[in-house]
Amino acid sequence: MGNIIHGFPGFQYITNSDSGPPPTKKRKLEDGSSSIGGSMYEKDLEIHHLNSEIKRLSAIASSKLRNNNPNIADLSDANRPTKIAEKLSELYDNQWTDAFGDLEKGMNERDIIHFLRDILMKSYAECKAISSDNYFEKIQRCIECPLQFAGSGQLKTGSVLPDYLKHQIKEFRKFRAMHVVKDIEKAIKGKLNTHSKMNAGVDRFISSCVEITWLMVVQDPPLVLSATSSSKFDSKIFREYTKRGPNIDYVVWPALFLHEGGPLLVKGVAQGCVQHHRYR
Incomplete structure (x- = not known):
């Protein structure tokens, strides 16, 4: 602030001017404001980073807790183990009964029972093989050797994927299980050798067997x-x-x-x- 002398005839007085700080001081104020703004921005970034890290660590801890742990169930999952058990009971009460009725025309009771039981157990065995044979090694190869065709090249002797990531992969596979079951069914039907006894009832029974056994094997643990x-x-x-x-x-x-x-x-x-x- 500067002083200005005002004058009238026989009288003078001094007033202070409020025209603002000199350029140097003003620059310092502006620089200080920019510094404060930059500091706040950096703190926001740091808080965001910390929140992201907390979420990541929480997800890892949760994955480790649930990984291969049958004692923790997601009650919102329509295909959790208790629900699969219900589906298996319904399969026996409904589709099994229908298929049995269709087969009675040309087979005796015991042969029908063994035939239908074997379809279920073969479906289970095939689904189990698909879900477990070098599963994580194949995923790792897709990540590390993306230019190789699926099924080609040498598999590594073990997976280096961390356990929490394996659990997330298994959770995603379980989430997508119903979207791939038709492809699984096509692959398994060709191995069942049921063509001579195939009819509508048996076909529906096979479809249900594959669906339920696939849901069984993608559980963690299966x-x-x-x-x-x-x-x-x-x-x-x-x-x-x-x-x-x-x-x-x-x-x-x-x-x-x-x-x-x-x-x-x-x-x-x-x-x-x-x-x-x-x-x-």
């Missing part, structure tokens, strides 16, 4: 379908078909377990008998 048993009838694992007895004559329908060595999700069905003999 569900386990088992048609094996000791010769003794274990009522904790099987329920009777049409006959009771202390021994098993044959398995009609497999049991479903949450994972290998895990708890039972839904009982299988077996034909009981009195005599002790090896079931088929």
